[in-house]
Amino acid sequence: xxxxxxxxxxxxxxxxxxxxxxxxxxxxxxxxxxxxxxxxxxxxxxxxxxxxxxxxxxxxxxxxxxxxxxxxxxxxxxxxxxxxxxxxxxxxxxxxxxxxxxxxxxxxxxxxxxxxxxxxxxxxxxxxxxxxxxxxxxxxxxxxxxxxxxxxxxxxxxxxxxxxxxxxxxxxxxxxx
Amino acid sequence: xxxxxxxxxxxxxxxxxxxxxxxxxxxxxxxxxxxxxxxxxxxxxxxxxxxxxxxxxxxxxxxxxxxxxxxxxxxxxxxxxxxxxxxxxxxxxxxxxxxxxxxxxxxxxxxxxxxxxxxxxxxxxxxxxxxxxxxxxxxxxxxxxxxxxxxxxxxxxxxxxxxxxxxxxxxxxxxxxxxxxxxxxxxxxxxxxxxxxxxxxxxxxxxxxxxxxxxxxxxxxxxxxxxxxxxxxxxxxxxxxxxxxxxxxxxxxxxxxxxxxxxxxxxxxxxxxxxxxxxxxxxxxxxxxxxxxxxxxxxxxxxxxxxxxxxxxxxxxxxxxxxxxxxxxxxxxxxxxxxxxxxxxxxxxxxxxxxxxxxxxxxxxxxxxxxxxxxxxxxxxxxxxxxxxxxxxxxxxxxxxxxxxxxxxxxxxxxxxxxxxxxxxxxxxxxxxxxxxxxxxxxxxxxxxxxxxxxxxxxxxxxxxxxxxxxxxxxxxxxxxxxxxxxxxxxxxxxxxxxxxxxxxxxxxxxxxxxxxxxxxxxxxxxxxxxx
Ligand code: SF4
Ligand code: SF4
Ligand code: SF4
Ligand code: SF4
Ligand code: FES
Numbered sequence: 001x002x003x004x005x006x007x008x009x010x011x012x013x014x015x016x017x018x019x020x021x022x023x024x025x026x027x028x029x030x031x032x033x034x035x036x037x038x039x040x041x042x043x044x045x046x047x048x049x050x051x052x053x054x055x056x057x058x059x060x061x062x063x064x065x066x067x068x069x070x071x072x073x074x075x076x077x078x079x080x081x082x083x084x085x086x087x088x089x090x091x092x093x094x095x096x097x098x099x100x101x102x103x104x105x106x107x108x109x110x111x112x113x114x115x116x117x118x119x120x121x122x123x124x125x126x127x128x129x130x131x132x133x134x135x136x137x138x139x140x141x142x143x144x145x146x147x148x149x150x151x152x153x154x155x156x157x158x159x160x161x162x163x164x165x166x167x168x169x170x171x172x173x174x175x176x177x
Numbered sequence: 178x179x180x181x182x183x184x185x186x187x188x189x190x191x192x193x194x195x196x197x198x199x200x201x202x203x204x205x206x207x208x209x210x211x212x213x214x215x216x217x218x219x220x221x222x223x224x225x226x227x228x229x230x231x232x233x234x235x236x237x238x239x240x241x242x243x244x245x246x247x248x249x250x251x252x253x254x255x256x257x258x259x260x261x262x263x264x265x266x267x268x269x270x271x272x273x274x275x276x277x278x279x280x281x282x283x284x285x286x287x288x289x290x291x292x293x294x295x296x297x298x299x300x301x302x303x304x305x306x307x308x309x310x311x312x313x314x315x316x317x318x319x320x321x322x323x324x325x326x327x328x329x330x331x332x333x334x335x336x337x338x339x340x341x342x343x344x345x346x347x348x349x350x351x352x353x354x355x356x357x358x359x360x361x362x363x364x365x366x367x368x369x370x371x372x373x374x375x376x377x378x379x380x381x382x383x384x385x386x387x388x389x390x391x392x393x394x395x396x397x398x399x400x401x402x403x404x405x406x407x408x409x410x411x412x413x414x415x416x417x418x419x420x421x422x423x424x425x426x427x428x429x430x431x432x433x434x435x436x437x438x439x440x441x442x443x444x445x446x447x448x449x450x451x452x453x454x455x456x457x458x459x460x461x462x463x464x465x466x467x468x469x470x471x472x473x474x475x476x477x478x479x480x481x482x483x484x485x486x487x488x489x490x491x492x493x494x495x496x497x498x499x500x501x502x503x504x505x506x507x508x509x510x511x512x513x514x515x516x517x518x519x520x521x522x523x524x525x526x527x528x529x530x531x532x533x534x535x536x537x538x539x540x541x542x543x544x545x546x547x548x549x550x551x552x553x554x555x556x557x558x559x560x561x562x563x564x565x566x567x568x569x570x571x572x573x574x575x576x577x578x579x580x581x582x583x584x585x586x587x588x589x590x591x592x593x594x595x596x597x598x599x600x601x602x603x604x605x606x607x608x609x610x611x612x613x614x615x616x617x618x619x620x621x622x623x624x625x626x627x628x629x630x631x632x633x634x635x636x637x638x639x640x641x642x643x644x645x646x647x648x649x650x651x652x653x654x655x656x657x658x659x660x661x662x663x664x665x666x667x668x669x670x671x672x673x674x675x676x677x678x679x680x681x682x683x684x685x686x687x688x689x690x691x692x693x694x695x696x697x698x699x700x701x702x703x704x705x706x707x708x709x
Contacts, residue, residue, distance in 0.1 A: 063302035064415045081412050090336045090344065092303035093412050116302045168332065 045109045045122040047139070048100055049147035051156035058145060059156035060119035062093040066111035074104035075111060087163045095141060102128050103137035118158035125150040181272035183227075188268070196263040196274055197225055207276055208286060208315055210293075210401045211353035212264035215460035216362055219354050222293075224315065226260040226285045230273040260285055283319070290320040296330040296376050298348040306403030308416040312351070331376045339369075340388035342408050342464060343397055347379035350404035356380060356396035363461055363551065364392040380404075391553065394467040398451065407448075409468060414440060414447045422654035423452060425641050427516065427559035427634045428466035431552050432643030433458035437470065437635055437654040444655040446473045446635055456647065463553050473635045476617045478596075479659025482628040490629065490660055490670075497627040498674035500590045500610040506534035510588040510608075512579060513567070514595025515542040515558035516616075517664055518639025519648070520687040521631070522560070524665035524679070525594050525614075526567050532677045537588065538571050539579035540564055543597040554644050559634075563642030580604040592671075593621050594631070594664055612671075614664045629671075630661035637663035638684045 031038065040046075051059045062079035080096035082089040107128070111120050124147045131137055148154050161168055178189040183200055190199035197207050201214060210222035231237040238259045243252040258281055263274070276282055293312065301307040333347035352371060357380065361367040368388055372381045382388050388396070397405040421436040426449065434452035439445060449470045451462040481493035501509065511529040513522045529535050542564075548555035567573060574582075576599045582588055583604045590610045596617035598605065605611060605624035613625035616633045634641075636657045642648045657663070662670075665687050669679045681687045 061303050063307070064418075065302065068415070068417065079412065163335075 040125060040127075044125060045107050045112075046124040046126040047102055047128055047147070048105075048111070048120055048122055048144055049124050049149065049154075050098060050141065050144040051119055051121060052145065052154045053156065053160055053162075058095060058098070058119065058141065059117055059158070059160065060095050060098060060115075061117055062095040062098075063116065065114040065116060066120055069110040069114035070105075071108060071110060072101075072104045072106050074101040075099070076101075091163055098141040098144060100139045100144065101137055102139055103134060117160075118156045121149060123149045179268075179270035181268050181270065181274060183274045184276055184278045190268040194268045196227060196266050196268050196272075198264075199268050200263070207263045208319060209264055210311055210351060211355060213355055213358075213399055213460070216355060216358045216399070218265050219358065220262045220265040222351065222353050223262065223289045224286065225263040226282055226289070227263045227266070228258055228275040228279040228282050229261050229266065230275065257281055286315070286319040287322070290315055291322070291325075293351050294320075294324065295326055296348070298330065298335075300346075300349060300403070304346075304349065304403035305406045305411045305416075306349075306400075310403055311401040333377075333379055339382055339405075340393055342393045343388050344406050344408060344411060345380060346404050346406070349402050350380060351402055352378050352380070353401060355399040355401065356405055359392065359395045359399050360388070360390065363395060364390040365551070366390040369396070391463050391465070391549065392461065392551070394464050395451075395461050409471075410448045418442070419447060421450075422635075422652040423650075424449075424635065424654065425559065425643075425649045425651040426462060426466040426469060427641065427651075428463070428469040428557065429546070429548070430554040430556035430558060430561055430644035431458065432559055432641055432647065432649055433462045433466055433552060434649065435462060435466070437652075439635075439654045441655075444658070446470050446654060457643065457645075457649075458552055461552060463551075465553070470635075472617065473633050473655075474658075477633070477658065477661075478615050478618055478622050478628060478630045479661055481630055481660060482622075482625070484626055490662070490667075493627050493629055494667075494670050494674045497592075497612040497629070497671055500612060500627070501533065501592075501671075501675060504590055507537065508587065508589040509533050509535040510537040510539065510579065510582065510591040511535060512539045512541045512576075512591060512593035512595070513564050513573070514593075515540065515561040515564045516595045516597060517631075518560060518634065518637075518641055518651070519563045520637075520639055520684055521594060521614075521664035521668075522564050522567065524668040524681075524687055525592070526570055527679065528592070528668050528672055530571055532672050532675055533592075536572055537574075537582065539574045539576060539582075541576055541579070541593065541595050541597070542599050544599050556644060559643070560641045562644060562646055563640070563648065566642065576600075576602075583607050593625075596621055614667055616661070629667045630659060631664040631667060632657040632661045636661065638688075639663075640688060 053059050062077055064077055067075035067077055076099040077095050078097040079093045081093055109122055112122050180187045180189045183205065188199050188203055195218065197209060197212055198214065200207050207225050207227065209225040211219045212225060239256040240259050242255055242257050244255045246253045260281060294316065297312065301313065307313065335346045335348055337345040337347065339345045354371060357369045357371065360369045368383050368386050368390065369380055370383065371378055373379060394407055397407045418440050419438040420441050421438050424435050424437040426433040426435045434454040434457055436450040436452050437446055438448050438450060440447060449462065449467050451458060451460055453460055480487045481490045482488065483493050483496045511525060513525055529538050542561065543557040545555055546557045580602055588608060591608045593611065593613045596615045596619040598620050605620050608624065611625045612627045613621040614629045614631045615622045616631050622628050634651060635654045638653045639651050640648050641651060672679050
């Protein structure tokens, strides 16, 4: 009853709960979602992003650990080899396609846990938006790489030891020990 | 039989056995890297250490060691028994051996594992061995601790091309020398060796040479880690998605037992692996055989054709039946193929005898190649001995006689099985109406007025009789590709189109008649175990 009067009063006077303060007030407090939103906790799992290497290419090495771990089987990766002449050729793979079906995803975060490279993250803070067709939930690699973390960064916290770096042994026997 | 005691079990052994071999035989796996049942003993990895209990009343051989005492915060002198490598220590009657039950052994395994991983790059996400790697498995089983070393590990060459088939990563190598021993002992070509010592050591190819003998893929196969990778397989698949069918290699008449590893999701075969069989191939396969799997997907005929035009299987079968209807039996020829299984050939023999009534039966097949005295047979057909057995049912004539009969204009219609011919010939093109059951493009598919797509060995169960007369079953791995069907089924459909339904409906029925028709010997079930 109290809420009814409170809500009616707020409606009439255009007052709204403060979404931050209401959380510490006693009892059930209603906010007017979606105009008003409660702030998400720091570790909220939002839509995925793919992190970058220094040269802007995906950190992902197409190991398929995430898609193996995914209980919803909503990650589809097509692995490919780097082209002849690339310094990473013969050394690792990259995802030619990396697709996540955000509609099938259950936001469990297993993919992030499984990734040995910190290549996939869910720290965008973006709530999965409502769309009106299934196709729109299919996020391709470019879109996933376009997102940044909530701190604005796109780099991987686990940078790759790249062929060509001073401490890197290289892919052949050129560097003798 | 003499026995020794391993933990709580009595293990029987044969004179000359080592502890690890006797345990391996009864299915107990003592952790090991460098030992392989098919290779000599190197005893260099120390993963297989066990504690040998002293004879009753005798003191154990003890070593003085310093061990860390966390309470005192210093090293204190201690005694510990001297452990022995199970791969080298000979079994003796009444010996008492402790492996998993000895705290010293458990500690030693963890220490060996830690040492091997000290300079290891832990490339697992980009390593093709991940999922079937001993370092991974044993780390979880015997160590499961974080790395303590803070220094930068020693870096060594990665992606060294050893030859046309193999790429080597020195950082991942644990220098167990299995690959060196395969080259020396199996391939009889000691082209690999170890250079440097300690954490700088690595495997090198002899100067001026490449790793290019006939068994290079066996070096990759025995490598317990991801140091050697096969050019053919690397970066293609993640092994945990693959499933295995127990198959027989169709590369030559030796009939090596193999596993066909395929991805059930896209129905694609990715590789072969040897399957242990003491009677045939022991632990090994040759490179040509290992790469035969490519032919499952390459150069295949996957749709039926009538005079070069793609059509449905039904239409093609109807056309083939048209050719055969009302023909004089002696003007009909049938060509069997030792490339195909007993079932496929038997179905065709049945068609010739019971439906077509002809006695003009010939044998085709792939041309002779070169062999060696290790595994490879010069006869490149997997089932020559099997087809030869049908001589009890019907007179068989050679391919040269087929050429002569065709040249003599005596054959109006020919039903042929198989994709290859034993030697260069114009004969298929000269047949007026050729119905060919083929798996691959080749002279028969080119000449066939009616071409029926037959499934390959990987797409159906089949029996192959090897050069030594051993009948071996090969399991179906993937579903028939495209419009193809097993050849015995195509024969049944052809017979049905001619108004004579065969009594068999499943491959087991055909096989049942094989057993009745021809001599078969059985193969003992090979024991499991991925790579020794
Ligand atoms: S959050 Fe869970 S369901 Fe969603 S993609 Fe990752 S593993 Fe799959
Ligand atoms: S995102 Fe990570 S776990 Fe998934 S394929 Fe790429 S590297 Fe592997
Ligand atoms: S060899 Fe084994 S442990 Fe080493 S990177 Fe490859 S999978 Fe990982
Ligand atoms: S390459 Fe493999 S098989 Fe050869 S020594 Fe190194 S770890 Fe052993
Ligand atoms: S297996 Fe015995 S020392 Fe390597």
